Amino acid sequence: MIKAIQGSIVGTRALHRHLEEIAKRLDRGAHVRVGFLASATYPAGANENKILHVAQVAFWNEFGTRRIPSRPFFRTMIDRKSPRWGVGVGNALRKSHYNAEAALAIVGASIAGQLKDSINAWTDPPNSERWAKIKGWDKPLIHTSLMVRSVDFQVLRGDGGEDTDEYAPH
DSSP states (O other): OOOOOOOOOOOHHHHHHHHHHHHHHHHTOEEEEEEEOTTOBOOOOSOTTOOOBHHHHHHHHHHOOSSSOOOOHHHHHHHHHGGGHHHHHHHHHHHTTTOHHHHHHHHHHHHHHHHHHHHHHOOSSOOOHHHHHHHTSOOTTOSSSHHHHHEEEEEEESSSSSOOOBOOOO
């Protein structure tokens, strides 16, 4: 569906200046990352020398292993929610007066919330009887809640190729 915007333009010089200002704010370029940042790790266990990143555990849960069934919480969230992200970016740009970095921070926080909701709502396949008994409940993807608490986003300046300064890590 194509939506049209109609109206009359009064004061083309003012409109031109306004559009140039918006273009300057958007020209800096930025991108947002949502998921599990490299700094998110599990506390050291029996092997104090080995760091276990939350992103690794999320990957095992997403795609499964020999012992863990696939629970595609991330891909499912993207399939269900991403069709509305473009509208969200447009709304965030207007709300932030066309500041790309601020708009992406709004969008990043929203998508991070959607990812947390997906983890919390995941039910199928359930845990094995043995694992549910060890945990004391049958809630797939939730054990210590560290994975869901580690969902985060960051806005980075640049076009997504070479990252430059972080803008809004959370």
